[in-house]
Amino acid sequence: MRLDYLSIFPGYFDVLGISLLGKAAVNGLVDVYAHDLRDWTHDRHRTVDDTPCGGGAGMVMKPDPWGEAFDEIIGTEPDPSVHVVFPSPSGEPFTQSVAHDLSSVERIVFCCGRYEGIDHRVIDYARSMWTVHEVSLGDYVLNGGEVAALAITEAVVRLVPGFMGNPQSLAEESFSAGQDGLLEYPLFTRPVSWRGLDVPEVLMSGHHGRIAKWRRDESIRLTRERRPDLTDSDVSARH
Numbered sequence: 001m002r003l004d005y006l007s008i009f010p011g012y013f014d015v016l017g018i019s020l021l022g023k024a025a026v027n028g029l030v031d032v033y034a035h036d037l038r039d040w041t042h043d044r045h046r047t048v049d050d051t052p053c054g055g056g057a058g059m060v061m062k063p064d065p066w067g068e069a070f071d072e073i074i075g076t077e078p079d080p081s082v083h084v085v086f087p088s089p090s091g092e093p094f095t096q097s098v099a100h101d102l103s104s105v106e107r108i109v110f111c112c113g114r115y116e117g118i119d120h121r122v123i124d125y126a127r128s129m130w131t132v133h134e135v136s137l138g139d140y141v142l143n144g145g146e147v148a149a150l151a152i153t154e155a156v157v158r159l160v161p162g163f164m165g166n167p168q169s170l171a172e173e174s175f176s177a178g179q180d181g182l183l184e185y186p187l188f189t190r191p192v193s194w195r196g197l198d199v200p201e202v203l204m205s206g207h208h209g210r211i212a213k214w215r216r217d218e219s220i221r222l223t224r225e226r227r228p229d230l231t232d233s234d235v236s237a238r239h
């Protein structure tokens, strides 16, 4: 998998050389390339923004640098196998399902906007050429797309076959398909007693059926308390 990042702050992506992602890069599972959008400007000030047409606060990112960067980094021929991700507060929700879909593609280009956002024609042009995902991380506003791109990267790359040492741990996580859309149950490890707090006895019983029931009950309880939006009537009935 090749990952490209277009940003006026490419240094954000130096962190991708660390930890598991670093290992994936070393193992050849993932190739990471960060690009400075200003390398595709031609004025002395390396200008990437301008005032919004129609007025309004803030600045908008000019389309020209993006277009020239696309030409050099991706190419000038349409190719739907290239997935271009625009993090945006007005994007579709980024979910585990989207992460799963992206984990099987060969190439992802992250376009990290700043200011008030990117000239919309850039997104329209990208849609005419590649497979585009305008995605939101959640209902809060960041200062740009870089942090969102890092979060999306981690969610996607950890699902790439061969990346995680123990793929079984993926299957048991919250939001993974096998969990019926329930939140993960509470986790414990040794010591059994810690600062007056004990591991639930059932988990030390060695009775796998009771342990499985306790865990499911806890997932249902937590999901009903914290994420009623995840429990539809059918799921509630089953639980």
Ligand SMILES: COc1cccc(Cn2ccc3ccc(-c4cc(N)[nH]n4)cc32)c1
Binding pocket: 087, 088, 089, 090, 112, 113, 114, 115, 116, 117, 118, 135, 136, 137, 138, 139, 140, 141, 142, 143, 144, 145, 146, 148
């Ligand atoms: C209406 O759009 C905006 C209004 C004010 C500020 C900004 C700042 N900004 C610029 C590019 C950019 C890309 C992504 C995000 C973002 C994504 C999520 N989930 N939150 N914030 C925010 C971004 C944008």
